[in-house]
Amino acid sequence: MPVRVYYEDTDFTGVVYYANYLKFMERGRTDFLRCAGVAHAALAELDPPLGFAIREANLKFHAPARIDDALIVETRLVDARGARLKMEQRILRKEAMLMEGSVEAACIDFAGRPRRLPATVSEQIIRHARSVLKSS
Numbered sequence: 001m002p003v004r005v006y007y008e009d010t011d012f013t014g015v016v017y018y019a020n021y022l023k024f025m026e027r028g029r030t031d032f033l034r035c036a037g038v039a040h041a042a043l044a045e046l047d048p049p050l051g052f053a054i055r056e057a058n059l060k061f062h063a064p065a066r067i068d069d070a071l072i073v074e075t076r077l078v079d080a081r082g083a084r085l086k087m088e089q090r091i092l093r094k095e096a097m098l099m100e101g102s103v104e105a106a107c108i109d110f111a112g113r114p115r116r117l118p119a120t121v122s123e124q125i126i127r128h129a130r131s132v133l134k135s136s
Contacts, residue, residue, distance in 0.1 A: 001031045003091075005069040015064035021099050022057065025089050028073030029103065032087070036128030038121055050115055052085065052105040059101035069093050077129035080122045083107045083114040 003024050011017040030040065043050045065071055071091055078086040083106050091099040107117045117125075 001028050001073045001075070003027060003071045003073055005065050005067055005071065007067055009065075010067050015066055016069075018059075018061065021059060021061075021091060021101075024071065024073050024091055025057075025075075025101060025103065028075040028089055029087055029105075031073075032075040032077075032128070033125065036125045038124055043121070044110075046118065048109040048115065050107055050109060050118075053108050053112070054103060055084075055106045056104040057101065058103075059099060061099050063093075063096060063098045065091070065093060065098050071098070076132075077125060078102070080117060080125045080129075083116050085117070085125070 005016055009016050009020045009023075033039070040051065043052075071093055074090045074092065076088045078088055080086075085105045085107065086102065087105075088102045089100070090097055107115050109115050
């Protein structure tokens with residue numbers, strides 16, 4: 001997924017502020033799920049309404065991104081079972097890896113309680129992940 005670095009993403013030195021990588025990663029995960037046919041708005045319409053909360057995030061930085069850089073956010077599914085969704089992500093500028101990380105999200109209802117991913121949802125996510133692997 002392409003992401004452009006804007007002035008608002010940078011700190012006073014002109015490099016991307018570290019916390020903004022989490023925003024880029026969120027966009028990558030959201031687009032991954034959307035491509036799998038799992039839109040956040042559709043999850044909110046289920047009974048009970050569902051969403052995701054980040055339980056754990058690990059990031060490792062290799063090089064800085066700067067204003068106007070065109071970045072690519074790569075997202076790969078590691079696991080989707082129970083109430084858990086684990087993904088690995090990389091942010092690249094051309095072929096240069098700038099950051100790599102992993103995220104574990106918990107599927108929750110709107111009261112904040114963990115809920116199993118509905119079977120149809122996890123199947124859609126897994127099917128999309130397999131199709132992405134085959135095409136790469």
